[in-house]
Amino acid sequence: MTGWRRKLVRLALLATCAVSAAPKASAETIALSVSPPLIEMSLAQGGDRSLEVTVTNDGDRPFRAKAVVVDLTLNRNGDPLPGPSSSSRWSVAPWVALEPTDIEIRPGEQKKVRCRIRVPRGETGGRYGALLFAAARPVDLAGSGMKLETRTGTVLMLTVARTERRRAQVAELDVRSGEGPEVAIAAALRNDGNVHLRAAGEAVIRDGNNRVVARMKLDGGTGAVLPDGVRDFGARWDARRAKPGSYRLEVRFRASGLPAVSRALEFALPLVAATTEALPGPEGRHGG
Numbered sequence: 001m002t003g004w005r006r007k008l009v010r011l012a013l014l015a016t017c018a019v020s021a022a023p024k025a026s027a028e029t030i031a032l033s034v035s036p037p038l039i040e041m042s043l044a045q046g047g048d049r050s051l052e053v054t055v056t057n058d059g060d061r062p063f064r065a066k067a068v069v070v071d072l073t074l075n076r077n078g079d080p081l082p083g084p085s086s087s088s089r090w091s092v093a094p095w096v097a098l099e100p101t102d103i104e105i106r107p108g109e110q111k112k113v114r115c116r117i118r119v120p121r122g123e124t125g126g127r128y129g130a131l132l133f134a135a136a137r138p139v140d141l142a143g144s145g146m147k148l149e150t151r152t153g154t155v156l157m158l159t160v161a162r163t164e165r166r167r168a169q170v171a172e173l174d175v176r177s178g179e180g181p182e183v184a185i186a187a188a189l190r191n192d193g194n195v196h197l198r199a200a201g202e203a204v205i206r207d208g209n210n211r212v213v214a215r216m217k218l219d220g221g222t223g224a225v226l227p228d229g230v231r232d233f234g235a236r237w238d239a240r241r242a243k244p245g246s247y248r249l250e251v252r253f254r255a256s257g258l259p260a261v262s263r264a265l266e267f268a269l270p271l272v273a274a275t276t277e278a279l280p281g282p283e284g285r286h287g288g
Helices: 003-012
Strands: 016-019 032-035 038-043 048-057 063-074 080-083 096-099 102-105 110-118 126-138 147-160 168-177 182-191 197-207 212-218 230-238 245-255 258-269 275-278
Touching (some): 032 147, 038 048, 038 110, 048 063, 048 102, 063 096, 080 126, 096 126, 102 110, 110 126, 110 147, 168 245, 168 258, 182 197, 182 245, 197 230, 212 245, 258 275
Parallel strands (some): 038 147
Antiparallel strands (some): 016 147, 048 110, 063 102, 063 126, 096 110, 126 147, 168 182, 168 275, 182 230, 197 245, 245 258
16 A cells, blocks of 8 residues: 555544543443545546445444544645535535445444445546544443544545546745754645645755755655645755855656646755745645
8 A cells, every 4th residue: 555545544544532531441442443444436427336345343342333424634744634524625425325324233243334426427526535434332331421432434535537637836935944954945735636646746956056966855745635735845955065155946746647846946055044935825725
């Protein structure tokens, strides 16, 4: 499984386990697992496909689980964030039906949940969400009224075939002093297209004579950016051997199906203050 997939899987991977509090209660668990952790697919307009998700009770006590489709976004670090169903422009929830949505699972048992996906005609781009399974049971603590709850699920990433529009730009570029002789480089990539990107970035620094003095990979984790999203990338340059003077930083991003995207920034050493450039953009943008 590739890195960006592992990151997304953490949503599902919400693994939000809430136990209301006492030492005796905290020792109990609900061993709920779901497979597969990620479904990535492409369907044409008007397309209709059914598949199955397997829910397993890996513990020694029965539990009841409820299934729901929630929205998926990513913050600027690429961390997955669940949201209310159908609250996002890019929500897959209206196109998905689950059956059954309420299941009881005995210890060691597996249950299949059917997921039917129907793409309306005329729709374009990508849609994103998670098939979330929540299980709860009372905690064995007399009179407490406490509950043990676990949530996990499957990430769903759907592309409407032959309607993809891939666009991106470097929305922010920043150079500032890091630790010791280090220069900290930060760049933000904005996805202006209608499908998700998996981007990789590189930074190149040239001196006043246009000679390359440093070339480095921009760290952006999985590099996944959902439509309307912004993803932060960064690198650190050890400038202890660099002479005072003018320098030029250029960052370049590449993603499948997308022409290279770049942006440059002039700065001087020694750095007295941060040098920053930012493009205007819609307020309230989120990472995914």
